[in-house]
Amino acid sequence: MKQTPVQTYQQPDSHGHFGRFGGQYVPETLMPALYELIEVYQNLDESFWREYRAYLKDYVGRPTPLYEAKRWSREAGGARIFLKREDLNHTGAHKINNTVGQILLARRMGKTRIIAETGAGQHGVATATVCALFNMPCVVYMGAEDVERQSLNVYRMRLLGAEVRPVTSGSQTLKDATNEAIRDWVTNVEDSFYIIGSVVGPHPYPAMVRDFQKVIGEECLDQLAERELKADAVVACVGGGSNAMGIFYPFITKDTRLIGVEAAGCGVDTKEHAASISKGKPGVLHGAMSMLLQDNDGQVSLAHSISAGLDYPGIGPEHAHLNDVGRTEFVAVSDAEALEGVVRVSRLEGIIPALESAHAVAYVDRLAPTMRPDQVIVLNMSGRGDKDMNTYEKHIDAGALS
Amino acid sequence: MKKLLVPYLTAGFPQRDWFEPIVRAMDEGGADYIEIGVPFSDPIADGPTIQNASQVALDNGTSARWILSEIKRFRADIKAELIFFSYFNPILALDGLAGAAKHLKEAGFHGVLVPDLSLEQAQEFAGAMAAEGVHYIPLIAPTTTEDRLKKIAPVTTSFAYGVSVTGVTGARQGVAQGLDAYLERVRSLLQRPFVVGFGISTPEDARAIARQADGVVVGSALIRLMEQAENLDDCVNRVKTFISELRTAIDS
Ligand SMILES: Cc1ncc(COP(=O)(O)O)c(C=O)c1O
Numbered sequence: 001m002k003q004t005p006v007q008t009y010q011q012p013d014s015h016g017h018f019g020r021f022g023g024q025y026v027p028e029t030l031m032p033a034l035y036e037l038i039e040v041y042q043n044l045d046e047s048f049w050r051e052y053r054a055y056l057k058d059y060v061g062r063p064t065p066l067y068e069a070k071r072w073s074r075e076a077g078g079a080r081i082f083l084k085r086e087d088l089n090h091t092g093a094h095k096i097n098n099t100v101g102q103i104l105l106a107r108r109m110g111k112t113r114i115i116a117e118t119g120a121g122q123h124g125v126a127t128a129t130v131c132a133l134f135n136m137p138c139v140v141y142m143g144a145e146d147v148e149r150q151s152l153n154v155y156r157m158r159l160l161g162a163e164v165r166p167v168t169s170g171s172q173t174l175k176d177a178t179n180e181a182i183r184d185w186v187t188n189v190e191d192s193f194y195i196i197g198s199v200v201g202p203h204p205y206p207a208m209v210r211d212f213q214k215v216i217g218e219e220c221l222d223q224l225a226e227r228e229l230k231a232d233a234v235v236a237c238v239g240g241g242s243n244a245m246g247i248f249y250p251f252i253t254k255d256t257r258l259i260g261v262e263a264a265g266c267g268v269d270t271k272e273h274a275a276s277i278s279k280g281k282p283g284v285l286h287g288a289m290s291m292l293l294q295d296n297d298g299q300v301s302l303a304h305s306i307s308a309g310l311d312y313p314g315i316g317p318e319h320a321h322l323n324d325v326g327r328t329e330f331v332a333v334s335d336a337e338a339l340e341g342v343v344r345v346s347r348l349e350g351i352i353p354a355l356e357s358a359h360a361v362a363y364v365d366r367l368a369p370t371m372r373p374d375q376v377i378v379l380n381m382s383g384r385g386d387k388d389m390n391t392y393e394k395h396i397d398a399g400a401l402s
Numbered sequence: 403m404k405k406l407l408v409p410y411l412t413a414g415f416p417q418r419d420w421f422e423p424i425v426r427a428m429d430e431g432g433a434d435y436i437e438i439g440v441p442f443s444d445p446i447a448d449g450p451t452i453q454n455a456s457q458v459a460l461d462n463g464t465s466a467r468w469i470l471s472e473i474k475r476f477r478a479d480i481k482a483e484l485i486f487f488s489y490f491n492p493i494l495a496l497d498g499l500a501g502a503a504k505h506l507k508e509a510g511f512h513g514v515l516v517p518d519l520s521l522e523q524a525q526e527f528a529g530a531m532a533a534e535g536v537h538y539i540p541l542i543a544p545t546t547t548e549d550r551l552k553k554i555a556p557v558t559t560s561f562a563y564g565v566s567v568t569g570v571t572g573a574r575q576g577v578a579q580g581l582d583a584y585l586e587r588v589r590s591l592l593q594r595p596f597v598v599g600f601g602i603s604t605p606e607d608a609r610a611i612a613r614q615a616d617g618v619v620v621g622s623a624l625i626r627l628m629e630q631a632e633n634l635d636d637c638v639n640r641v642k643t644f645i646s647e648l649r650t651a652i653d654s
Contacts, residue, residue, distance in 0.1 A: 015522060024520045025490055027447045029543035029568050031520050031550065169453060170443065182446045187569040189545065284490045284518070285444060297465040298495025299443040 004326035009252045011318060016203020016288075019324055021317035024202040025284045026182075033189045038204045040109055048104060055100045056215065059133070060090045062097075064216075066223035066378070072348040079232065079371035081364055083351070083381045084220055084247060093354065093383030094216060094243045095126035099195055101212035103130040106193035113192040114138045117181040119146055119174035119239065120309035120356065121153025122383055123197030128162035138162040141180040143173035146308045153387050171302045174239075174312045178286050198240025199316030202287030206316050213246025220378055221250055229376050233257040233367065236380035237359040238330070239274075239309045241316035243382035252327060260319060261363045263305035264332035274303035276315040277323050277330040290317040306335035306391065307355035309383075335395075337362040342385065342392060343400050354383030355391060405652040406561070406617025408597050409624055409645060410437040410487065412455035413472075414464025416628055420637060421469075422476055424628070427638045431645025433482045435597075437515065437619065438473065440466050440488035447517040449572025451622040451629075466492045473509045483512035485539060490519050499530040506536045513537035513560050521554060528557055542596065544568050544584045551591040561595040564588055564615065566602070572622045574601035585614045605651035612652035620648060 011018045024034060056062040064085045073081045086094040099116075106114060114136050118124030124140040131138035140157055144166040147154050157164050170176040178200075185194040199206045199213075217234075224231055234251055236244035238260040248258045265273035273279065276291045283292035285300055293301040293313035303313040322328040333341075338355060341362035346352045353361055357380070364379050371377065385392065409428045413421050428436050441459035445452060466488065473484065486493075486506055493516065496502035506514060514536055519527060521540060528538035537560035542551065545568055554562065566581060567574075581598075588596055598611050599619025608618045627644055631637030 023523050025518050025523055026520055027517055027543070027565075028520060028541040028550075029545050029565065031522070032545045032547055169457075175444065179444050179446050183449075183570050186447065189568055283494060286446070287518075292491075294491065294495070296495065297467065298492035299460065299465075300491070 003257055003329060005255065006252055006325070006327050011321065012203065012207055016207065018206070018318045018321035020282070021289045021320040022203060022206060023289050024287060025289065026202045026287045027186055029186050030189060030202070034202055034204070036109065041105065041204055041208055048108065052101055052104055056097065060096050060100060061088065062215065063219045064088050066220060069345070069349050072345060073368065075348055076365055076368035078368040078373065079375040079377045080373070081368055082376060082378045084216060084378055085381055086216060086243065087351070087353065087357070087381045087384035091122070091126050091129050092386060093122040093126065094213060094246060095123045095197060096129065097215055097246065098197070098209050098212040098242060099123070099126040099130045102193070102195040103134055103136070106136070106195070107134060109193065111191060111193035112136065113188065114195055115141070115181050115184050115192050116195045117141045117174065117177040117197060119143070119177070119311060120307065120354070121146065121150040121157065121387060122309060124162070124164070125153050125156050125160070127195050128157040128160035131162060132160045139184065140164050141167050141177040141184070143171070143177045144168045145172040146174065146177070149391060150308055150387055151390070173303070173308065175300065175303070182286065198242040199245045199318060200240040200286055200288060200314060206288065206318055209242050210245045210249055210318060213242050214249040216243065216246040216380065217248060217250035220247060224376070231256045231378045232371065232375040233259060233377045234380070235259045235261060235360050235364050235367065235377060237261045237310060237356045237382060238315060238319065239312050239356060240314070241319045243380050245316060245318055247378070247380045248328065252322070258322070258328040259363070259367070260328055260330045261359045262330055262332045263307060263310035263359055264334040265304040265306070267334055268332050272304035273332065274305040274310050274312060275332045276313060277320065278332050280313070285314045288317045290314055290320045306395070307338065307359065309354070309356040310359065331363055333359040333362045339396055341365060343396060351381070352385035353381055354385050355388045357382045403616065405612045406434045406595065406597050407432060407645070407649055407652060408435045408437060408599070408617055408619040409433050410439055410619060410621035411624060412439040412441055412452060412459050413469045414441060414459030414462045415455040415625065416458060416631070418462045418464055420634055421472060423634060423638050424641055425480065427642040428645055429480045429482045431642040432649035433645060434617065435483045435485050435512070437485045437487040437621070438469060440469060440486065440492050442489040442492055445489060447570055449570040449622065451625050452571050455625045466496055470505050470509045473511070477510035484510065486511045486514045488514070488516060490516050499527055500533070503530045503534040503536055506531070507534040511536055513539045515539040515541070515563060517541065521550065521557070524557070532559070539563055541565060542588055548587065548591065551588065555592050558592060558594040561597060561616070562592060563619065564596050564598045566598050566600045566611070569600065571600055574603065581614065605647045608648050609651040609654065618648070618652060
């Protein structure tokens with residue numbers, strides 16, 4: 001598919017709209033808190049950003065490498081594949097870039113308690129980590145089903161001193177954990193700060209989380225320039241869309257294909273998938289208008305993905321907008337293909353990806369052979385696979401490993 | 403002025419064919435406005451009681467379209483005004499905002515209340531509703547500043563709904579403390595009547611609130627009565643009796 005180039009890009013507008021998406025669809029109780037947040041966020045001085053960058057460098061371990069996967073590129077037979085190694089961040093995923101930013105903000109606002117939602121547990125762990133670092137009480141909401149399939153991360157959060165509250169309503173996954181976090185926020189808005197884990201939620205969250213994640217793409221641009229290369233395609237998996245937005249954003253005005261990989265679960269033509277762009281309709285969930293999996297009555301559908309971090313029926317409003325204007329492409333990768341991707345990059349590069357990132361791996365495996373050897377693909381390796389070992393052990397059959 | 407009594411129900415709870423009898427019971431018990439709650443899969447402003455009622459109603463096959471067709475059928479028999487109480491997404495799914503406004507008007511709704519629609523987001527919505535003569539009922543919270551109240555006042559064409567607590571819906575022990583200053587602020591800046599809800603569970607609560615506001619909304623406490631009902635007759639009796647008790651309490 002041909003993408004439409006963009007010369008300049010200024011989103012969102014002052015009310016948080018990205019084209020027809022975004023906005024602030026929340027109970028009145030929260031509106032004053034959102035205004036307060038916008039006010040503080042838009043007026044951050046250089047000392048804030050200095051502190052943020054210092055923590056990213058010394059605590060998170062940035063910059064992360066841009067590594068050329070030569071064996072895999074050769075095997076795939078086409079473009080050169082580079083991996084942006086967000087899996088090497090402290091706590092094992094890109095999520096911590098954002099939690100560092102938000103907790104520094106919460107401190108500036110004088111908030112004394114932190115709330116978060118989590119799917120795979122990576123955002124929960126990243127939040128629990130910065131709460132330990134800054135000595136703040138932390139409550140993490142997590143769907144009961146995810147508590148089960150990501151039990152290691154639950155233990156990590158508890159070890160870090162966070163309280164994990166399993167959520168048993170609805171589908172018992174990320175969507176319901178987010179509902180519960182919002183209810184807590186509505187109730188405790190005076191003293192609590194809600195650290196949202198992706199580019200979702202009411203304005204200013206989608207723009208703010210993107211700004212805390214765009215360091216990924218900025219580093220890529222520098223690292224490519226050092227090698228005198230440019231990216232022909234950037235590929236990232238998309239749950240809510242934060243790792244994708246973080247790597248895409250600095251490339252929006254460049255001549256680079258931007259490709260988001262959604263979870264196709266059992267297949268986009270079944271009922272069991274999480275492909276909001278491919279199969280959703282415009283709708284409102286968790287504070288913003290975006291593309292949403294829903295039925296004809298406007299009830300939100302249950303998403304399905306083997307990967308807890310992608311198991312979400314919505315997507316960040318900026319992605320919906322970029323798709324609207326033809327600046328990005330979205331593709332979908334199934335559970336089975338993602339698992340094949342895990343084995344492939346583990347065996348070829350000695351890098352075991354997170355199940356979420358493995359969706360991007362599986363797509364790059366398809367994309368690379370269609371491109372020339374002088375072309376460059378950058379894949380956002382959003383996280384490492386440690387948290388998924390139970391799932392891998394259960395679902396990757398011995399045959400694939402022999 | 404007579405105090406307003408505004409009961410809420412989740413349509414389709416606990417059973418779909420109890421909907422009409424429960425609405426009639428509320429009307430006969432002395433309700434001024436009845437909030438007809440549309441169940442939603444993700445009710446972020448609701449506590450456990452209404453969350454559960456929504457889930458049961460959805461499992462029973464209740465949809466906004468079904469509610470509209472039912473109301474249209476028996477609207478003429480009901481004296482109270484009806485308010486369509488729904489999260490934004492199910493309304494959007496009723497053929498867009500203009501389409502939804504037409505549907506609400508045809509069914510005979512007086513107003514519409516959307517717990518997850520902020521004032522910032524409501525302009526187009528309120529306009530579409532007004533074009534069909536349906537009132538947009540704004541929400542006010544204890545965190546609402548004076549500045550915001552001044553913006554809410556001019557778009558209030560029927561009445562406004564003041565939330566009594568910073569929190570979600572649900573019956574609580576006793577009414578929230580420290581309401582005086584908040585309700586005074588609302589009273590002084592709003593030209594239209596305002597009712598107060600969230601957490602009102604007894605006639606005593608209702609009486610106390612009615613002294614400071616133009617009326618009361620009762621939701622979760624009614625849903626809990628319906629949960630306890632043994633059969634339809636029992637449910638109708640309990641609802642009607644409770645509504646009359648609330649009526650007496652706020653009128654005294
Ligand atoms: C490693 C990893 N990648 C991706 C995601 C998906 O989130 P997002 O789309 O916001 O990057 C998650 C979420 O938990 C994750 O843990």
